[in-house]
Structure formats: C-alpha cells, structure tokens
Amino acid sequence: MRMKSFRRRPYSIVHFIIFNVFF
Structure with a gap:
C-alpha cells in the first residue's frame, strides 16, 4: 500500500x- 510509489512509479x-x- 504505497500511494506515493504508485504515483511516482506507474x-x-x-x-x-x-x-x-x-x-
């Protein structure tokens, strides 16, 4: 659950x- 990572790395x-x- 890493929204930041998700936004930074699609x-x-x-x-x-x-x-x-x-x-």
Missing part, C-alpha cells in the same frame, strides 16, 4: 495486481 500498479493474483 509500474507499481502492475506489481500490486500481480501480488494480488499470487496471493
């Missing part, structure tokens, strides 16, 4: 989704 969104799928 790629974080993909990682977040992948993590959700993996978990």
Whole structure:
C-alpha cells in the first residue's frame, strides 16, 4: 500500500495486481 510509489512509479500498479493474483 504505497500511494506515493504508485504515483511516482506507474509500474507499481502492475506489481500490486500481480501480488494480488499470487496471493
């Protein structure tokens, strides 16, 4: 849950989704 990182790195969104799928 890093909104700053998400805003700074749009790629974080993909990682977040992948993590959700993996978990």
